[in-house]
Amino acid sequence: MARWEQFEVWAQNGTQWEMLAALHDFELASALLRTRSNRTRLIHAVYEDGKVIEKDILAEIGATRT
Helix, strand or coil, X not given: CXXXXXXXXXXXXXXXXXXXXXXXXXXXXXXXXXXXXXXXXXXXXXXXXXXXXXXXXXEEECCCCC
């Protein structure tokens, strides 16, 4: 049973969210998040056998909802 954790950087594109990067290092993921100008999220995700079993939004930056 394979289990791993990663930090994902997601950006909003219109009404959809797209993953920009999946990284094992929090500092690198956080630095990437700070370079973005549009609405972006940093997510900590835990996977087991290729499926997401847990997701936590650690930060969200960028434009607010209207």
